[in-house]
Amino acid sequence: MISDNISKKFISEAEKIYVTQPLLPELKDVFSEIADIWQSKWITNMGVKHNELEIVLKNILKVPYGSLFNNGTIALLTAVKAMDFHSGGEIITTPFTFAATPHCISWNGLKPVFCDIEPDTLTIDADKIEDYITPNTVAILGVHVYGFPCNVEKIDRIAKKYNLKVIYDGAHAFSTEINGKGIGTYGDITMFSFHATKLFNTLEGGYLSYNSPELVKKIYNLRNFGIQNEELVEDIGINGKMNEIQAAIGLLNLKLYKKEQEKRKKVKALYDENLFGIKGIRIPKMPDNTTNSYQYYPIIIENDYPLTRNEIYDNFKKMNIYTRKYFYPACHDYECYKNDLSVKLANLKVVNDIKHKVLCLPYYGDLETENIIKICKVLKNAR
Ligand SMILES: *Cc1c(COP(=O)(O)O)cnc(C)c1O
Numbered sequence: 433m434i435s436d437n438i439s440k441k442f443i444s445e446a447e448k449i450y451v452t453q454p455l456l457p458e459l460k461d462v463f464s465e466i467a468d469i470w471q472s473k474w475i476t477n478m479g480v481k482h483n484e485l486e487i488v489l490k491n492i493l494k495v496p497y498g499s500l501f502n503n504g505t506i507a508l509l510t511a512v513k514a515m516d517f518h519s520g521g522e523i524i525t526t527p528f529t530f531a532a533t534p535h536c537i538s539w540n541g542l543k544p545v546f547c548d549i550e551p552d553t554l555t556i557d558a559d560k561i562e563d564y565i566t567p568n569t570v571a572i573l574g575v576h577v578y579g580f581p582c583n584v585e586k587i588d589r590i591a592k593k594y595n596l597k598v599i600y601d602g603a604h605a606f607s608t609e610i611n612g613k614g615i616g617t618y619g620d621i622t623m624f625s626f627h628a629t630k631l632f633n634t635l636e637g638g639y640l641s642y643n644s645p646e647l648v649k650k651i652y653n654l655r656n657f658g659i660q661n662e663e664l665v666e667d668i669g670i671n672g673k674m675n676e677i678q679a680a681i682g683l684l685n686l687k688l689y690k691k692e693q694e695k696r697k698k699v700k701a702l703y704d705e706n707l708f709g710i711k712g713i714r715i716p717k718m719p720d721n722t723t724n725s726y727q728y729y730p731i732i733i734e735n736d737y738p739l740t741r742n743e744i745y746d747n748f749k750k751m752n753i754y755t756r757k758y759f760y761p762a763c764h765d766y767e768c769y770k771n772d773l774s775v776k777l778a779n780l781k782v783v784n785d786i787k788h789k790v791l792c793l794p795y796y797g798d799l800e801t802e803n804i805i806k807i808c809k810v811l812k813n814a815r
Contacts, residue, residue: 504625712737
């Protein structure tokens with residue numbers, strides 16, 4: 433009886449289509465890596481696999497310096513901390529992102545100030561950033577949302593003009609290049625997330641890339657409680673260390689992520705082909721000079737489509753297809769931010785429109801062609 437129930441549950445799970453599937457190495461390869469680790473008895477604290485992964489990633493991401501973390505949020509928290517901002521400083525950021533982005537600002541005793549987004553790339557609107565600058569502004573924190581790059585050149589110019597730091601949340605932008613340059617080379621620090629749902633994962637994990645050699649020691653210390661050596665604690669650090677099993681999974685997944693991107697490229701082409709020309713459906717486009725990370729497949733349901741985004745979401749759900757309303761609610765709608773004076777005064781017209789229209793379709797390399805066609809038919813036949 434029990435096994436019957438389990439197999440029923442298993443079958444119904446298998447029929448569900450989620451927004452993503454984690455990239456997983458072969459189990460036998462994982463076992464062999466774990467056997468190595470068991471034998472070494474070095475489980476965490478900058479072990480062999482950790483150090484290898486940290487170095488290899490610099491080449492893959494084309495960045496001069498980089499540090500691994502146990503997750504992307506702790507990495508971003510540390511990035512903000514490493515800048516030594518005065519308390520109460522304001523950081524101009526986008527509300528169209530995951531909760532971790534503004535929370536990392538607030539946890540550092542700083543204030544997120546939400547700026548509107550561009551309708552095309554859905555990233556922070558660089559043309560509006562200057563409207564939000566006050567004497568308290570210390571930095572700009574942009575998010576390369578869905579892997580679409582922020583307007584990095586313009587943000588750089590504004591930062592120089594007002595002497596601000598620039599931090600990027602590149603959680604969705606693994607391996608993205610702008611004009612052949614690693615996206616992690618823009619700004620002062622960029623965070624990458626290696627969470628299971630991200631294109632390249634270490635189960636949970638994160639990474640900071642940066643250009644300044646002065647940050648190497650600073651970030652190394654902050655990641656390890658601020659401990660310099662056995663008798664010297666210099667900084668108010670945290671435990672941000674990645675363990676050896678995470679690093680081993682990372683090394684294995686590094687051999688697989690390009691193939692996964694190739695497969696997702698084909699999934700994207702099939703979606704593009706079948707959704708092209710449907711009135712009321714807009715597919716945001718990657719700029720020509722930028723490579724795609726293939727992290728998400730977002731569509732925008734415009735007003736002239738016969739159904740609302742929520743109706744489409746519900747229809748898919750009834751069919752066991754789980755799309756995601758990334759990012760609804762937007763961060764300025766959260767209970768913890770919505771009463772901020774800066775939110776009440778902010779003009780967030782574009783994001784307040786887009787958040788009701790965006791939908792991320794199921795997107796992973798092994799998504800079957802027949803399911804892609806099925807999803808597209810649902811969208812096509814709504815009228
Ligand atoms: C996933 C994600 C994070 C957080 O990364 P974790 O590794 O899950 O802590 C931060 N920002 C964005 C935009 C994300 O999508």
